[in-house]
Amino acid sequence: MPDGIVQFKRTKEGLYCYKPSKRYKASLKKGISNLVTTVNENKKGYTQRQYERAVAARALYHNVGAPTMENFKKMIQANMIRNNPITVEDVNIAENIFGPDISVLKGKSTRTKTKVVKEDLIEVPAEIYEKHSDLELCFDTMIVNGMAFLTSIDKTIKFQAAVPVKKKDYDSYYAAIDTILRHYNKAGFRIKTIHCDPEYKGMMDTI
16 A cells, blocks of 8 residues: 555454554545445435436336437437427436436346357368378478477468477477378378478488
């Protein structure tokens, strides 16, 4: 706090609490009384007749189904309510005295329900497996913000992959290319030819 650290001490029940001083209680009570506005305080700026018309305006608002204030004012301006003595000014006074209506807040301040995530998997046509079962793969090392990735793309179905590598050595490259090849094998494809730079020649026999 601005005047020092507030320490919550452990009680014998195992809970942590803070007992405010009388001075703190007085300042807190004063602050709350200044912040909380009541209907009686809001009434002070209006006459008794204006207050009664504001009460009638709020009652009419509930009778028509508690629409939005904008729509409610438009209904009054368009004379859509028969034998209506309430004016837009009465509605504005009611807003100033009573604040937002609770019924509207309850219906419109709740969390909206999120959309259900649906799987939308595309089935690969059988012709692709038959005509392109053997693929040619090209790969190289790509550096992004100091991080190394083994990136690859095949010449037929154009599937791109990028696998991070911790070190630029044969063991890391082999683990990355093994991950890529397993994706192809799982989908029913086989890599027949690999194109790469001479720097990877030392691990080609293992692959």
